[in-house]
Amino acid sequence: xxxxxxxxxxxxxxxxxxxxxxxxxxxxxxxxxxxxxxxxxxxxxxxxxxxxxxxxxxxxxxxxxxxxxxxxxxx
Amino acid sequence: xxxxxxxxxxxxxxxxxxxxxxxxxxxxxxxxxxxxxxxxxxxxxxxxxxxxxxxxxxxxxxxxxxxxxxxxxxxxxxxxxxxxxxxxxxxxxxxxxxxxxxxxxxxxxxxxxxxxxxxxxxxxxxxxxxxxxxxxxxxxxxxxxxxxxxxxxxxxxxxxxxxxxxxxxxxxxxxxxxxxxxxxxxxxxxxxxxxxxxxxxxxxxxxxxxxxxxxxxxxxxxxxxxxxxxxxxxxxxxxxxxxxxxxxxxxxxxxxxxxxxxxxxxxxxxxxxxxxxxxxxxxxxxxxxxxxxxxxxxxxxxxxxxxxxxxxxxxxx
Numbered sequence: 001x002x003x004x005x006x007x008x009x010x011x012x013x014x015x016x017x018x019x020x021x022x023x024x025x026x027x028x029x030x031x032x033x034x035x036x037x038x039x040x041x042x043x044x045x046x047x048x049x050x051x052x053x054x055x056x057x058x059x060x061x062x063x064x065x066x067x068x069x070x071x072x073x074x075x
Numbered sequence: 076x077x078x079x080x081x082x083x084x085x086x087x088x089x090x091x092x093x094x095x096x097x098x099x100x101x102x103x104x105x106x107x108x109x110x111x112x113x114x115x116x117x118x119x120x121x122x123x124x125x126x127x128x129x130x131x132x133x134x135x136x137x138x139x140x141x142x143x144x145x146x147x148x149x150x151x152x153x154x155x156x157x158x159x160x161x162x163x164x165x166x167x168x169x170x171x172x173x174x175x176x177x178x179x180x181x182x183x184x185x186x187x188x189x190x191x192x193x194x195x196x197x198x199x200x201x202x203x204x205x206x207x208x209x210x211x212x213x214x215x216x217x218x219x220x221x222x223x224x225x226x227x228x229x230x231x232x233x234x235x236x237x238x239x240x241x242x243x244x245x246x247x248x249x250x251x252x253x254x255x256x257x258x259x260x261x262x263x264x265x266x267x268x269x270x271x272x273x274x275x276x277x278x279x280x281x282x283x284x285x286x287x288x289x290x291x292x293x294x295x296x297x298x299x300x301x302x303x304x305x306x307x308x309x310x311x312x313x314x315x316x317x318x319x320x321x322x323x324x325x326x327x328x329x330x331x332x333x334x335x336x337x338x339x340x341x342x343x344x345x346x347x348x349x350x351x352x353x354x355x356x357x358x359x360x361x362x363x364x365x366x367x368x369x370x371x372x373x374x375x376x377x378x379x380x381x382x383x384x385x386x387x388x389x390x391x392x
Contacts (some may be wrong), residue, residue, distance in 0.1 A: 017319075026334075033304065035308045035315075039308055040263065043309065057209075060226070061188070063227055066308075067212065071277075071321075
């Protein structure tokens with residue numbers, strides 16, 4: 001039981017690190033205002049982990065914000 | 076000789092018919108906009124960055140202004156008569172006020188970062204909130220105070236949810252069964268007085284009409300865009316150009332669609348379709364806009380000066 005808990009904690013930690021790396025990797029390639037805002041929103045959203053329900057809800061909020069930004073700024 | 080007598084008139088007839096057809100078509104195409112009101116300018120502080128607009132029967136204009144966290148009311152002449160709201164998450168406060176709809180007695184306002192739709196009376200006094208536990212990308216108030224909400228779900232795509240006045244989901248309209256990548260099911264929608272649903276995809280060249288029972292009646296493409304370019308941002312793969320930005324209906328049931336980056340005049344071209352989905356015309360807004368709105372008297376509203384100005388137009392055809 002103890003080793004299972006240890007294992008799942010380890011997995012959650014690794015997943016968190018992986019997500020941060022992926023986010024930073026994507027973030028560094030951005031150019032436009034909306035892309036930057038989406039990157040920042042996703043970085044802030046990582047705080048929701050390991051609560052995956054909240055995390056995916058946060059992804060939806062970030063993505064809708066990105067669409068709104070494109071609608072407003074894109075010509 | 077006889078042949079000449081018969082062939083010549085026929086020849087002229089063939090030459091003349093296209094001319095008449097063309098002039099008739101040209102007359103049909105002669106839709107244009109006449110500006111009749113402009114609210115806010117670069118020289119004043121009336122509007123900072125307006126987002127949503129709604130107009131009541133008395134021609135009062137309600138506008139959300141996202142930069143000063145407010146809801147504003149203007150009279151028919153464009154004079155500011157009331158303003159409410161400040162930054163916050165409490166009753167009557169906003170973090171990012173977005174879209175507006177109205178009934179005979181109430182004004183409904185969504186907020187990008189608050190999971191609720193706030194309700195105000197027509198004097199902009201806060202009355203109550205309806206909890207919406209999902210991000211709202213578009214909404215419409217139905218009879219019986221139900222609210223139809225378009226959202227984005229990372230698990231269930233292609234649905235519009237109908238909430239009752241206490242914030243419980245009553246039913247859902249499934250507009251696509253396809254499993255689509257992130258954002259590819261994003262839509263703006265309108266419901267007519269019979270309950271028919273019209274929707275336009277933001278990232279697909281697709282405009283659709285559904286019966287009140289949820290049966291798809293038609294699906295149209297206007298621009299021939301097959302694929303939208305995607306970008307990888309912060310581990311998300313997202314489309315980077317909008318095909319359509321907004322949809323509105325006039326009182327004759329015509330459908331007005333604001334085009335995005337793929338239009339001849341990006342964010343300015345408005346395609347007009349009849350209720351059967353046939354393209355009637357295209358009008359071009361004088362300035363780029365994020366949305367269009369048509370009131371009960373068929374006046375069209377759009378943006379100018381990047382959100383500092385709201386324009387009201389009379390449509391002439």
